[in-house]
Amino acid sequence: MAFEDIIGHDRQKRFLKFFLENKNIPHSFLFCGQEGIGKKKTAREFVRHLFCQTGNACGTCRPCVKLDRGSHPDLVIIENERSIGIDDSRMISKEISEHPFESEKRVIIIDNAETMTTEAANALLKTIEEPPPYNHFFIITSSERDIPMTIRSRCMRVPFSLLSAAQLEHYFRSKKNIDPKKASLLSSISFGSIGSGLFWLNEEHFSLRLKLAAIISGRSDGFVASSSVAEMASLTDRTAAMYLAFLLSYFRDLFVTHETGDMSLIVNTDLVDELNTAKYETEWVERSIKRIQESIRVMRYNVNRWLTFENLLIQITGNR
Ligand SMILES: [Zn+2]
Numbered sequence: 001m002a003f004e005d006i007i008g009h010d011r012q013k014r015f016l017k018f019f020l021e022n023k024n025i026p027h028s029f030l031f032c033g034q035e036g037i038g039k040k041k042t043a044r045e046f047v048r049h050l051f052c053q054t055g056n057a058c059g060t061c062r063p064c065v066k067l068d069r070g071s072h073p074d075l076v077i078i079e080n081e082r083s084i085g086i087d088d089s090r091m092i093s094k095e096i097s098e099h100p101f102e103s104e105k106r107v108i109i110i111d112n113a114e115t116m117t118t119e120a121a122n123a124l125l126k127t128i129e130e131p132p133p134y135n136h137f138f139i140i141t142s143s144e145r146d147i148p149m150t151i152r153s154r155c156m157r158v159p160f161s162l163l164s165a166a167q168l169e170h171y172f173r174s175k176k177n178i179d180p181k182k183a184s185l186l187s188s189i190s191f192g193s194i195g196s197g198l199f200w201l202n203e204e205h206f207s208l209r210l211k212l213a214a215i216i217s218g219r220s221d222g223f224v225a226s227s228s229v230a231e232m233a234s235l236t237d238r239t240a241a242m243y244l245a246f247l248l249s250y251f252r253d254l255f256v257t258h259e260t261g262d263m264s265l266i267v268n269t270d271l272v273d274e275l276n277t278a279k280y281e282t283e284w285v286e287r288s289i290k291r292i293q294e295s296i297r298v299m300r301y302n303v304n305r306w307l308t309f310e311n312l313l314i315q316i317t318g319n320r
Contacts, residue, residue, distance in 0.1 A: 002057060003045055006038050007171045007194065008163045013042065015158065020049050025105075026156040028128045028137040032144040033160030036195015040079075040111055042160075043138040047075055047107045050136075063103060073101040079111040081237065089116075089123035096127065096135045109138045114146035121148050128154050162192025172197060188267050189249065199242050208232055209246055210271075215317060216250060217274035226313040234305035243309070244296050247316075250275075251289045258282055280320060288316045 003013045019025045031039040044067075048057035051072065052064050059068065066072040076095055078088050092108055100106040110116075116124065128137055128151065139155060141147055163171075168187035171194055172178040178186065178201070190197035200206050211229050214220040233243040246268075253266040253275055259282075263272060295312045299305060 003042075003049075006041055006045060007175075008167045009038060009042060009160055012158055012160060016042070016046050017049075020046070020055070025050070025136055027131050027135065028139060028155040030144070030147070030152055030155035030157045031138060031140045031160060032147075032157065033142065034162055034191075034193055035142040036193035036198070037160055037163055038194065039140050039160050040109065043109050043140060046138075047109075050105055050107065051075075051103050066102075072103075074103045074106045076106070076108045077111065078109070080115060081112060082115060084110065084113065084116040084120050086117065086119045086123060089120040089127070093123065093127050096132055100134055105134050105136060107136050107138065109140065111140045113139045113141040114143040116147075121151060125150050125154075163194065164192070168192070168194065168197055172201075176201070185270055188269055189246070191245070191249075196242065196245075199238075205239070205242070208243070212243060212246065213250060213268070213271050213274045215313060216247070217271075217277055218279075218317070218320070219274065219277065223314070223317070226317065227310055230310035230313055231306050234309040237299070237305070240299055240305045240309060241296070244292060244299065247312075248289065248292045248296070251285055251292065254280065254285050255282075255289070258285065284320055287319065291315055 003017065006013065029043075031043060033039055045057065048064060048067055049055060051067060051074070052058055053061040058064055063072060067075060076092065078084060078092070080088070092110075096106065096108065110124075125148070131137070137155075139147065139151065144152070165187040168190055169183050172183035172186050173180060176183075186197045186200055189200055200209065208229065211220070211225065212233065215225055215229060232239075234240040249267045250271070253268050253271070256265045257263060257275055258280075263275075266272070266275065268275070291312055295308055298308060
């Protein structure tokens with residue numbers, strides 16, 4: 001693993017290397033950008049360079065080996081999916097008050113930082129306002145606007161952009177040995193995110209996507225299948241978000257083909273038959289897009305995911 005092995009983000013990598021080479025590293029970074037594009041990977045690579053005895057992330061010295069095993073005591077990673085609470089913040093405050101155990105530096109990576117409670121964010125703010133000199137923070141988020149301005153203003157902001165379809169295709173072909181046809185499809189349906197591509201690479205996820213398409217296109221009976229498909233699709237926040245994003249892309253494909261008749265513009269290139277068979281009114285497509293967007297919005301709160309998803313499917317298929 002090296003910076004070069006991380007796909008894309010050349011400017012961001014150059015920027016970070018500059019700090020490593022000059023040994024003048026900001027106390028707090030804010031890495032922002034869509035989920036699954038390599039933010040945490042880049043932060044981890046930075047830490048490997050920082051802790052490595054040769055400074056080059058050699059992979060063989062003691063700190064490198066410990067980092068690769070995930071057992072380096074001076075790297076603290078907080079990555080709760082649902083909520084980062086006051087206990088996490090207290091743990092960080094306690095940790096950083098002591099001298100690092102083995103390195104000259106300690107790094108604290110806070111992933112999904114947008115899930116911090118207000119209490120936790122306030123405690124973190126106190127910590128990063130005056131951190132002991134050997135501590136460095138990487139605050140990582142896919143939703144920058146949910147990070148309090150008071151924290152953002154104290155961080156060196158590093159925005160990460162989406163990867164191009166060509167970069168994604170290259171990744172799936174060269175790193176995952178995927179055949180060209182599938183790699184091209186994955187790069188199309190992943191919207192610039194390797195994480196999304198890996199999600200769809202999972203066969204269960206991919207087959208549920210096809211089942212959803214069958215329901216929407218009327219090829220299978222939505223009323224019978226909706227409940228079980230909705231249950232599986234909404235198992236976690238992440239799966240619900242992914243399948244809702246798929247539904248949105250499917251209806252945008254319908255909209256585009258209906259408006260322009262140009263099939264080369266569609267994203268879900270494997271679903272051309274489904275997109276073509278459905279008989280529908282433009283109004284139904286527009287209404288469905290609004291309903292999906294509304295579901296995406298309410299899923300951000302603690303709603304019953306299964307019920308929300310099932311309702312959405314019933315509304316879409318019942319009002320064709
Ligand atoms: Zn090393």
